[in-house]
Amino acid sequence: CNICSNVRDDGIRSAAVFAEMANWIDSNLSRTCSEQLDYLFKEYGYFATNNRYFFCYDPKVMETIFGRIRNGNKYPTSVGKYKVKNIRDLTTGFDDSKPDQKAALPTSSSTHMITFTFENGCVVTLRGSGTEPKLKYYAELSGTDKEQVVSELNDVVAQIIQHLLEPERNGLVPPKD
Numbered sequence: 001c002n003i004c005s006n007v008r009d010d011g012i013r014s015a016a017v018f019a020e021m022a023n024w025i026d027s028n029l030s031r032t033c034s035e036q037l038d039y040l041f042k043e044y045g046y047f048a049t050n051n052r053y054f055f056c057y058d059p060k061v062m063e064t065i066f067g068r069i070r071n072g073n074k075y076p077t078s079v080g081k082y083k084v085k086n087i088r089d090l091t092t093g094f095d096d097s098k099p100d101q102k103a104a105l106p107t108s109s110s111t112h113m114i115t116f117t118f119e120n121g122c123v124v125t126l127r128g129s130g131t132e133p134k135l136k137y138y139a140e141l142s143g144t145d146k147e148q149v150v151s152e153l154n155d156v157v158a159q160i161i162q163h164l165l166e167p168e169r170n171g172l173v174p175p176k177d
Helices: 010-029 033-044 059-070 147-165
Strands: 046-055 082-089 112-116 122-130 135-143
Touching: 010 033, 046 147, 059 112, 059 122, 059 147, 122 147, 135 147
Parallel strands: none
Antiparallel strands: 046 135, 082 112, 112 122, 122 135
């Protein structure tokens, strides 16, 4: 970035990079940033994320939740109405998308991390924080219709919370927004 080579603050640097990008889009494509985003959505689809966490103050509860999900290596085949296509467990090294069912990514038996890939294309990762008493989830889905993508993603997340995390049963506390 020409504008921000000497700037240290991330927020200021990001604003400068955005301004430089907006100027380039306007000068070279004769579009606004909003118009460029619409173009990209039409070209590549809409990508939505839903990332959040619950506080989990008891490490034994975290163990219980992930133990229930693993169910003696009999992972869920569906969550609510959504069918699971693949599961990758970077705690145990299991990945059923691989011919040998071994994860290609680094594993750690000291940290819980399970990724579900659903038949509808949604990908959801559940993991325990290594530094805070949090059980985090990261969900993503793409498609051509923004409203449909967001709605379906939020429904998948609701099913994950209801069927796998079970906040009431496990005493999980949502953050105060």
